[in-house]
Amino acid sequence: MRKHWIDNLRWVTVLLVLLYHVVYFYNxxxxxxxxxxFGEYPxxxxxxxxxxxxxxxxxxxxxxxxxxxxxxxxxxxHSAGEWFRARTxxxxxxxxxxxxVFHWMTGYFNTVVAAxxxxxxxxxxxxxxxxxxxxxxxxxxxxxxxxxxxxVLLAVRALDRRDRFRAWCGKANIVWIILLGVLFWLGEHTLxxxxxxxxxxxxxxxxxPLFYLIPFLxxxxxxxxxxxxxxxxxxxxxxxxxxxxxxxVLVATTFGQDNTTPAYLGSPLNCLYGWLMCLALMGWFxxxxxxxxxxxxxxxxxx
Numbered sequence: 001m002r003k004h005w006i007d008n009l010r011w012v013t014v015l016l017v018l019l020y021h022v023v024y025f026y027n028x029x030x031x032x033x034x035x036x037x038f039g040e041y042p043x044x045x046x047x048x049x050x051x052x053x054x055x056x057x058x059x060x061x062x063x064x065x066x067x068x069x070x071x072x073x074x075x076x077x078h079s080a081g082e083w084f085r086a087r088t089x090x091x092x093x094x095x096x097x098x099x100x101v102f103h104w105m106t107g108y109f110n111t112v113v114a115a116x117x118x119x120x121x122x123x124x125x126x127x128x129x130x131x132x133x134x135x136x137x138x139x140x141x142x143x144x145x146x147x148x149x150x151x152v153l154l155a156v157r158a159l160d161r162r163d164r165f166r167a168w169c170g171k172a173n174i175v176w177i178i179l180l181g182v183l184f185w186l187g188e189h190t191l192x193x194x195x196x197x198x199x200x201x202x203x204x205x206x207x208x209p210l211f212y213l214i215p216f217l218x219x220x221x222x223x224x225x226x227x228x229x230x231x232x233x234x235x236x237x238x239x240x241x242x243x244x245x246x247x248x249v250l251v252a253t254t255f256g257q258d259n260t261t262p263a264y265l266g267s268p269l270n271c272l273y274g275w276l277m278c279l280a281l282m283g284w285f286x287x288x289x290x291x292x293x294x295x296x297x298x299x300x301x302x303x
Contacts, residue, residue, distance in 0.1 A: 003073075003290065004289075004290050004291055004292045004296070004300075005282075005285040005286045005289055005290040006066055006069060006070065006285075007292070007296070007300040008285055008289045008290075008292070008296055008299075008300070009062070009066060009281060009282065009285040009289070010063065010066050010300075010303055011296075011299040011300055011302070011303035012285075013059050013062055013063055013066075013281075014063075014303045016055055016059055017055075017059055017060075017063075019051065019055070020051060020052060020055045020056065020059065023048055023049060023051045023052055024052055026038065026046075027046065027049050027052060028040060028041045028044060028046050028049070029041060029046075029049055029052070029256060029257065029258055029259070030257075030258040031052065031258050031259065031260050032258075032260070037049075041256055042256060049255075050251055050255065052259055053247075053250060053251045053254065053255065053259050054247060054251065056259055056260065057250075057259075057265075057270050057271075057273050057274030057277065058273070058274040058275075058277040058278050058281075060142070060212070061184065061211075061212070061215045061274060061275075061278055062215070062277075062278045062281060062282075063142070064146070064149070064212045064215045064216045064219070065215035065216070065218060065219040065223060065278060065282075066219060067146055067149075067216060067219065068153075068215065068216040068217060068218060068219020068220040068221075068223070068224070069219040069220070069223050069224045070219075071083075071150065071153060071216075071219070071220055072219070072220045072224035073224065074086075075157070080154055080157070083150075084150060084151070084154060087146075087147055087150045088147065090143075091143040091144070091146055091147040091150070092143075092144075092147045094140070094143060095140045095143045095144040095147065141206065141207055144207075145207055145208075145209055145212055146216075148209060149209070149212065149213055149216045152213060153216070153217070153220060156217065157220075165221065166220075166221045166224075166225075169221045169222045169225070169228075170222070170225035170227055170228060172222060172228060172231075173231065174231050174232070174234075174235050177222070177228065177231065177232065177279065178239075178275075178276075178279070180218060180222070180275070181271060181272060181275035181276070183214050183218070184214065184215070184271050184274060184275045185266070185268060185271040185272075185275075186214075187208075187210060187211035187212075187213075187214040187215075188211055188262070188265045188266040188270075188271055189266050190208070190210040190211055191204070191205045191208065191211065191262035191265065191266065192204060192205055192262060193262045193263060193266075195262075205262060215278070223282070229282070229286060232279055232282050232283040232286070233282075233283045233286040233287050234283075235279075235283060236280055236282075236283025236284045236286070236287050239276055239279050239280035239283055240280040240283075240284060242276050242280075243273060243276035243277045243279075243280045246269065246272050246273040246276060247273045247277070249269065250269050250270060250273050253269070254269075254270075
């Protein structure tokens with residue numbers, strides 16, 4: 001039977017990602033990539049930027065966690081070869097062809113400011129097109145990383161052909177489930193603390209493949225178990241309360257900082273809040289939103 005809570009949580013999270021980017025684009029907290037705020041911080045505090053601190057720690061890890069759960073369900077119905085071919089068709093092809101056919105337009109808007117400052121003077125049109133295409137990667141990075149992690153999953157899965165490790169993971173109680181947040185924290189420490197502008201450090205910190213591999217594999221090996229999902233569902237209220245408290249403390253103590261730096265992301269409080277929110281939202285949606293309708297069905301197909 002289809003688990004509608006996964007579909008609903010996925011499309012709701014995607015909408016929150018869009019909301020985050022609207023706020024981020026006009027932030028004045030030093031987060032790279034936007035066009036700037038309505039004034040300099042702290043004279044102009046821009047309290048709408050609170051949404052960045054509330055959403056950023058958990059929305060992408062949660063999407064990869066849900067992707068790992070879905071990967072397990074898909075591999076129960078299809079062979080590894082069939083599944084990976086489908087992943088390639090749905091992820092890699094749009095993630096590469098779409099980059100050059102459509103996303104150069106996104107890149108154009110990303111480079112407007114640089115063009116006004118004369119950064120493109122003397123650069124041939126073809127080279128400028130490729131620069132716009134790559135700078136317009138936008139949301140395509142998610143499906144590019146997801147395809148790569150799907151490839152890694154096939155290799156990891158081959159080491160557990162009889163599902164013994166996965167069966168062992170299914171025995172985790174709620175205490176161990178919460179303690180898996182240590183892996184979340186360790187994953188954040190795979191980022192380069194002081195990225196060098198002349199290297200690919202910034203690109204590594206953007207894609208964060210080793211960090212996102214952790215929730216993806218946790219989704220596959222741990223949270224794809226009905227028993228584990230039930231334990232999270234039963235504990236959703238205290239999990240949400242703890243997540244809310246840690247989130248309030250995080251925002252109150254760090255508002256004004258760049259919340260995308262490796263040091264910030266790797267802080268224990270940020271990781272605690274991010275992991276608790278992932279668990280709380282999964283439990284909440286199982287308990288309250290495990291159904292569908294015309295609108296939810298449309299959003300599921302569109303997200």
